[in-house]
Amino acid sequence: MAGLVPQFVVDIIDWVLGVFHSLPEWLQYLTVTTWKILFVMITVILLVAFSTYFERKVIGRMQARIGPNRVGPLGLGQPFADVLKLLIKEVIVPSQSSKFLFVIAPLLSLVPALAAWAVIPLNGKFVISNIDAGLLYVLALTSVGVYGVILAGWASNSKYALLGAMRSAAQIVAYEIAMGFALVGVLMASGSLNLGEIVRAQSGGVSHWFVLPLFPLFIVFWISGVAETNRAPFDVAEGESEIVAGFHVEYSGVAFALFFLAEYANMVLISTMTAIFFLGGWASPFAGWTFLYEIAWLSWLTVGGLPWLFAKMCFFMYTFFWLRATFPRYRYDQIMRLGWKILIPVTIIWIAVEGAMAWIQVGPWSELGA
Amino acid sequence: MMFQSVLFYVFAAMMLGAALGVVFSRNPVHAVMFLVLTFFQSAVLWLMVEVEFLAIVLVLVYVGAVMVLFLFVVMMLDVNIEAAKRGLTRYAPFGIAVALVMVIQLVQLIWARGQGVTSTGGFVATPEGYSNTKALGAVLYTEHVYAFEIAAVILLLAIVAAITLTMRKRPGLKLQNIAEQVAVQAKDRIRVVKMATEKKQ
Numbered sequence: 001m002a003g004l005v006p007q008f009v010v011d012i013i014d015w016v017l018g019v020f021h022s023l024p025e026w027l028q029y030l031t032v033t034t035w036k037i038l039f040v041m042i043t044v045i046l047l048v049a050f051s052t053y054f055e056r057k058v059i060g061r062m063q064a065r066i067g068p069n070r071v072g073p074l075g076l077g078q079p080f081a082d083v084l085k086l087l088i089k090e091v092i093v094p095s096q097s098s099k100f101l102f103v104i105a106p107l108l109s110l111v112p113a114l115a116a117w118a119v120i121p122l123n124g125k126f127v128i129s130n131i132d133a134g135l136l137y138v139l140a141l142t143s144v145g146v147y148g149v150i151l152a153g154w155a156s157n158s159k160y161a162l163l164g165a166m167r168s169a170a171q172i173v174a175y176e177i178a179m180g181f182a183l184v185g186v187l188m189a190s191g192s193l194n195l196g197e198i199v200r201a202q203s204g205g206v207s208h209w210f211v212l213p214l215f216p217l218f219i220v221f222w223i224s225g226v227a228e229t230n231r232a233p234f235d236v237a238e239g240e241s242e243i244v245a246g247f248h249v250e251y252s253g254v255a256f257a258l259f260f261l262a263e264y265a266n267m268v269l270i271s272t273m274t275a276i277f278f279l280g281g282w283a284s285p286f287a288g289w290t291f292l293y294e295i296a297w298l299s300w301l302t303v304g305g306l307p308w309l310f311a312k313m314c315f316f317m318y319t320f321f322w323l324r325a326t327f328p329r330y331r332y333d334q335i336m337r338l339g340w341k342i343l344i345p346v347t348i349i350w351i352a353v354e355g356a357m358a359w360i361q362v363g364p365w366s367e368l369g370a
Numbered sequence: 371m372m373f374q375s376v377l378f379y380v381f382a383a384m385m386l387g388a389a390l391g392v393v394f395s396r397n398p399v400h401a402v403m404f405l406v407l408t409f410f411q412s413a414v415l416w417l418m419v420e421v422e423f424l425a426i427v428l429v430l431v432y433v434g435a436v437m438v439l440f441l442f443v444v445m446m447l448d449v450n451i452e453a454a455k456r457g458l459t460r461y462a463p464f465g466i467a468v469a470l471v472m473v474i475q476l477v478q479l480i481w482a483r484g485q486g487v488t489s490t491g492g493f494v495a496t497p498e499g500y501s502n503t504k505a506l507g508a509v510l511y512t513e514h515v516y517a518f519e520i521a522a523v524i525l526l527l528a529i530v531a532a533i534t535l536t537m538r539k540r541p542g543l544k545l546q547n548i549a550e551q552v553a554v555q556a557k558d559r560i561r562v563v564k565m566a567t568e569k570k571q
Contacts, residue, residue: 101403132501136426143434147406150438154399154445162445169442173435193503333546 036128040117048264049079055321062325086260089253094157097250101155106251106258109148112141113265120272121196123282123306134195135183138273142179142228146172148262149230149237149247156250164246167332168230168237174339175227175234181347182221185214186277188354199281203304205288211278216350218278220343222316225270227339229263232324236332271316275309282309378418385411398444402437409433423503 020028053068053076060067071077093099119134121127131137146169153165187193189210190201202209211218227234238246248259275281284304330338388411391404409432416425510518 098397098399101399131422133422133426133503136423136430136503140426140430140434143430143438146434146438147441150441150445151399151403154441165445166442169438173438176434334548337548 033128036126037118040122040128041114044114044117044265044268045261047268048261049083050076051264051268051317052082052260053079054317055324058318058321059325062322083257086253086257091253091255092250094250097157098155101151102250103255105148105152105155106255106262107148108151109145110258110262110265112145113262113269116141116269119195120269120276121199121281122309124196124304126306127196130194130196133193135187135193135198138195139176139180139183142266142269143172143176145228145262145266148259152251152259153247156247158250160243160245160249161247163243164237164239164249167239168247171230171234171236171335171339172228174336175224175343178220178339178343178347179224179228181344181351182214182217182224183277185217185347185351185354186210188351188358189214195276195281199276199283202280203283203287206280206285207288209278209280209283209285214278214350214354216346218274220347221277222274222319223338223343225274226320226323227335229266229270229320231263231267231320233327233330234335235329236335239329241329267317267320268313271313271320272309274316275312279312280308281312282306284308374418378415381411381414381418385415398447399441402441402444405440406433406437409437421502423506 020031023031056078057067057075068075068078071081093102116138118128119131119137121130149168149172150165153161153163153168156162186198190198192198192201230237236246238248240246243249248256251259282304284302285308286301287304289302385408388404388407392401392408395401395404409428413425413428413433416422416428
């Protein structure tokens with residue numbers, strides 16, 4: 001170590017560590033947690049920035065276009081140019097609007113999307129708060145996000161915005177039920193509400209992932225996730241063909257940027273949650289493949305960690321864009337029919353099937369049936 | 371402990387303030403938002419006594435679902451503030467009577483506890499690794515399973531009743547038959563007419 005880094009760097013690190021260890025215990029804890037939070041927040045916001053770029057590239061290619069390629073190398077500066085543009089635009093508060101709620105609505109949709117990361121485990125060790133009821137916490141926070149949309153629609157004092165908010169409220173409440181039921185299946189299989197425990201219950205390679213025994217629930221969860229984030233083909237909340245831009249029609253500048261940020265942060269969150277609940281989170285798909293241990297240059301594949309979670313998350317983000325480029329928007333009554341009459345019955349039937357299998361001791365959860 | 375007491379009083383004061391906001395705000399949407407804040411504060415108070423399951427379920431069910439529907443209804447109401455004011459003076463005596471009864475009950479409870487009549491032993495921190503959720507589930511599905519299931523049946527009954535009340539057959543109601551829409555073939559909608567080309571005039 002001494003040869004690789006100059007002496008003064010070592011001294012600085014020693015000094016920082018010395019100061020850190022001299023702090024009282026609660027202050028140490030506070031410092032570490034603050035750094036963890038900052039790390040996760042900055043990562044999520046950067047992910048959001050680059051997923052807007054990724055989306056435009058993916059959809060561009062699917063529509064035989066090139067996508068953004070002017071700002072920076074390969075157009076990678078595009079998200080930052082967009083942010084700068086939005087920041088220097090004027091925020092207009094409509095007259096006769098409820099000013100406080102109008103301003104606070106974008107924050108109400110962004111904060112839950114970021115706060116949910118508190119319980120998401122990124123690898124075997126890193127999680128900001130390792131609480132037992134983590135799954136419920138995530139579910140509670142994703143359901144709170146709808147307030148931002150409803151209040152934005154109402155506080156704008158605009159008919160289009162109110163219509164968008166109405167549609168969105170009905171849609172989110174409907175799909176939340178299916179989502180919750182799908183998660184009941186996950187917690188039955190893992191026997192825990194702790195997200196870390198859920199991932200550990202799926203360790204041992206791709207054959208142990210919940211996506212295989214819980215395939216219908218995985219599909220339901222993913223569809224509900226797309227509906228919860230108001231993304232295409234469920235984006236009636238901002239259906240521009242009939243209600244201009246829906247709930248955020250009156251928003252401009254930074255306030256609009258916050259809605260945009262919230263939507264993408266929610267997408268990243270739903271993608272990560274799907275990976276954690278059904279695809280084994282940070283676990284490697286090749287974990288149980290013993291013959292891989294012997295091949296030196298492939299053995300790294302069997303080690304779980306953040307890169308696996310990141311790869312799974314990216315796959316689902318890609319699926320979001322893929323869906324958007326593929327499907328036309330659902331009609332409102334079709335959305336309601338799909339949510340209430342198809343997804344919810346499917347989840348209830350599969351939970352009953354799972355219960356029966358646990359009862360007769362079949363399947364990966366048989367040891368939990370006792 | 372000192373720090374926790376300070377936190378308790380801060381959150382309790384915010385909760386009381388929000389609850390007063392529900393009563394005194396003129397605008398029903400603002401009142402609903404104050405109620406949401408009240409729920410959040412009570413969830414925080416529950417978290418402070420380590421009943422995290424109930425606290426999170428309070429947010430999930432009341433804030434995430436019930437209040438959203440509430441807001442949904444309230445937003446569509448055409449609010450007449452004058453009429454609401456007249457209602458206030460008319461119902462004030464009743465409201466005050468209910469409030470008085472509750473105050474008397476609370477005072478009795480606190481006074482009785484001060485006398486040591488019911489010694490609950492105060493708040494005891496739960497041991498490490500104790501899962502609130504598991505403990506609740508173990509009691510709910512064994513000891514109180516009948517009460518739990520009866521509650522579920524009552525809720526189901528309420529749902530059925532609500533749907534029956536609102537599902538009245540209105541004249542001129544238009545419904546879409548999705549199966550029919552899906553089964554539609556091109557030849558049902560489009561008639562391809564073959565005809566000879568006409569000469570240019």
